[in-house]
Amino acid sequence: MPASSRTGLDRTALRADLRAAIPDATIALGITVAIFGWLYERVRAETSATVAVMPFLADANEYWMYWACQAFGWSALLWAWLTTMLGLLRSGPGPRRLPVPAVRLERWHRSTSLTTIGLMFAHAALFFAELVRTNSDGLGPFGRVWSAFVETFVPGGYGSGTGVVAILLGLLALYLAIPLGLLYYFRGGTGARLWRALHRFVIVVYVLSVWHTLLYGTNVWFDGWPRTTLWLLQLPVALVLLARLLAPARRVERVAGGPAWARLLWGTAVTAVIAATAVVVAVVVTGRDGGRTPEVPSAPLSVTQGMVWAGLAVFAAGVAATILVVRRSPVRSPERTGDRTATG
Template sequence: MIGPNPLEYGWWLASRSSGVVAFAAVSISVIIGLMMANGLPKRPGAKKQLVAIHESTALAGLVAIGVHGLTLLGDSYLHPTLSQIAIPFTIDYRPFYTGLGIIAGWAALFLGLSFYARRMIGNKRWRSIHRATIVVWALAVVHTLGAGTDAGSLWLQAILVVTGLPIIFLFLRRVIPASKLKPAPLPESTPVERAAARAAARARGTRPASPPAS
């Protein structure tokens, strides 16, 4: 009995593992980017170190995305063409979820290359474009859950949770104004309420709990 060709199986394994690496690298890059956007941590010199890690993980993610797609060309089960791994929603295998992954891959490449063109397009415009990174990450999550071979595995779900929770928290912390995160101040008492409190205190023969506001 002849078993499966290990070389053909290896292509699928390479695509599968590089996809996980790509997701992990992009997630770490997004976490660090959101930390810097939130001004964290506040330790002197930390931002320079975080920028280096942010850029390195982003580039590693782009390389892994390229490997993830190109190694599928050798997969004996899917037999995709180059156009099918480059054009969204054209592949036969779970076209919707795979298509979202292809869109996320192209968007990640565009955002990554835009970093090197930020002087040409302007920092303000580049920052506006760069905010779409969270959308790319969300598309990658949907792609992983819908098309990933290991979507039902506990270890992959653990990666999704461990990376997803800090991203969601930091994103909400960034977009929700700080004033809404603080408890609302107690309303000041009116002159009538203060006079009533003083009268009640005199009737009881005690002092008011707090001195009347001037």
């Protein structure tokens, strides 16, 4: 890394990864267009679960920005899945058994991460544009823009329906993805150990994204194959995450013989992943996850904004504790063998 970049942004790496992201971003846009066409045709064929929930959206031409927003949301989730899988494979035992070199896997992980952030922002921006267009509260041009901005980009600003919680989850995913995803380019200032420790928290972004979709994604509002498929995609993530916990790529991350608190955290994480895997398998096998049923009134939200904010406080405390531990722990000497600079 150039000396001039050691305390700031590694512009060389960022420019290289942005160039590398062009091909997969182009593919992502193509898939987004295909998803938009699929959603559009479902509206015209009157088979859209979204229209069943919100009949006023039945005019696909008038509300094309909303459907484009939905399409970008789905492609963002798909790319979040892809970059999460690449990161877990890179930081776990997988690359030793794959024909893809570890360095290339890491580059793919970084470029798809950048694409994911762009897709997430496009998803939010189109929702903002649609709110500006459809706002009929007589607020005037500036008032409409400000109201739409608050509802779209201010956590807790959306105040109706399931969006009270779901949009908050989506915004937290977006706002956490930016620092946790881009921290790699500031590793000269933070140090590789701190960057690597903090980057592991990015899995929370993926969890929030899936949660946001299951709660608010009206295209998978009801039980059925789209919702079951979404659950099925979580199975490989859970299994690779479990493998990454059991056999991390870097020997220094293995907890055997480590402090008691590290072994406790590791055991808790492994137990949680095994439990989540069992839930995913049960949902895939039964095809039901306790979600909504057509023409049956939905139950009230079981999660409130207060619970989400409390969870965020716990998350922030975990990040702060991680920074403190890394800063105070002695630096271990690099191992001669079996050690790789994993990204996840």
